[in-house]
Amino acid sequence: MTPMTLHIARIETFLYRAEVAEPVKTSFGSIPRRSALLLRVEDAEGAHGWGEVWCNFPPYSADNKQRLFETVVAPAALIGRYADAPDAWHGLTARTARRAIQGGEPGPFAACIAGLDLALWDLAARRAGKPLRAMLAGDAAGDAVPAYASGLNPDTATAAVARCREAGFRAFKVKVAFGAEIDEAVVSGLARDLRPGERLMVDANQGWDVPEARRAVRRLGAHGLGWIEEPIPADRPAAEWAELAMLSPVPLAGGENVMGYEGFATLISQGHHGVVQPDMLKWGGVTGAFAVGRRSVAAGRSYCPHWLGSGIGLLAAAQVLAAVGGPGLLEHDVMENPLREALAQPFPRVRDGVLALPATPGLGVEPDLAAAAPWLVTHMEHRAGA
Template sequence: MIQGLSGIDIALWDIKGKHFGVPVHQLLGGAARNEVAAYATGLYRRKSGDPLTYLPEEAAGYAAEGFRAVKLKVGFGIDEDAAATRAVRDAIGPDVALMVDANHAYDAVAAIRLGRLIERHDIAWFEEPVPPEDIAGYRAVRSALTIPIAGGECEFTRFGFRDLFAAHALDIAQPDTCAAGGLSECKKIADMSEAFGIRYNPHVWGTGIAIAASLQLLAVLPSHTPTSLAPLAPMLEFDRTEHPIRQAILKQPIEHATGMVRVPNGPGLGIDVDRGALARFAADQCGH
């Protein structure tokens, strides 16, 4: 239900922005940045081939495109994950950030074991190391490792995140703008995240609408460590896996340029949906 409400909320912000002729980020308080660094999500296991060959090749390709950060899927066994992490780090070198995402594949014991094996590879964050309901497990993993712990794509509303933050379970919050309550709720979660000293990098998945909505929010978020001499801007998750619908439903696709993505500056979300594409991808009532 919250995911459905999220879609309605995002649509209402788009309508309001188009009514006033301004981008949503202006309605949210004004942009702190007009472009956002993106990290490449991909590096999935394939049905065939050696992951110690194709994963570093894929990662090196993202680095060659200009991405300064990539995210590797783990959760396939501690030893295999450790070997893949090492291979990817060797392929991208020391200057490209590397994150790992287990999609809650492990319990705390296994997650800590894996984390200790890969800490040497300068991991930017360990995402969803344990099931989202296991708050004590999150705390155990976080206290045992020097790697920042990220999560939250399976949490909803400011009330769910309040409990996560109060439990000191996360270093990096990852609400999904299209799932956790829309732009209205995620702005509240972001404000609360700042008050708790927790970094905010939204989870982004699905279509170009999700990318556009996330960019509007990312435009107004404060930087991490804002009082330091080198504040860190929040990053956009940029899915690089095959997805026939993602950009096709937008009249003007949202692309990256050497790992940077510009925030749409047109009215509302700054995008126009291709209704013809929606019709091509529609399913009839029989599910065909």
């Protein structure tokens, strides 16, 4: 990319929350409402970019992150002048490191900085007149990515798959770790009804201990799954992941709960994860995710970015996947969430399992603030020198 200098003049945060009829159900709890924390960054010349901060769990974590951004991260960002932008992630991480330690909140700090990193990349790509994927990878970037329907609850999965199939999806991921009998009934039924060319994956959300996981990966993997995601907690020893990877007839997946370059370098080099799934807005932003994605593909892994939030984060994950390439799939949350489309217009559609990306600069979408107004909880503004 061509080096440029960005001087942040204004940062706005928009906190949205919407109640939903069907909560997202996981082995660690349910998500009864959908939240989104968006960032709008404007430079001294009036150009702008959009970012999003990870906040899908716990349900009110967005409130804490907005206050953290207001009191610590935004003031730190507004004193910075970023040469060779938008790679400001390293500087902001270093500038706030002691505060993250002092507050005992490295995760929320990382998420706030990741969202800001995305907004700066979007701003820089808009200024350059290029889609974000082209800003990252030039002519090597693709213009579409394969996508799978994610977030399916076990008790409504059959109807959800039918709905998603009609909407253009050809791959589906259902939640498991609700008990051996329930898991087996759901997975066997969905696998039996798959049509030619369709794929099924499962996500345990760290829900099994090792003895349970030993049995589950063999039993569920026998149905020809695309992968089994987070069968055990992300921080379990490598020896446990190695054992499960050898027992499982299908690849293991994970990465959404891994942070840091060292953590991902270790995960990729150990080879127990056939599918690497960083959440760029939980840690690393575009800067970190693009690096992890390239390393994953070079090592023969599938890079499948994690995301379960609004449309801004979804488009960011899609743009980075298109830049990274490889055999990976885009995680596309399909559960009820009115914020997803309202905050990313024009919202692209999946056709025959593929999401075509906008040709317009940056992320290629813009939040419809008027349409999303009924769900706005708090709007804050921060200006340089204020």
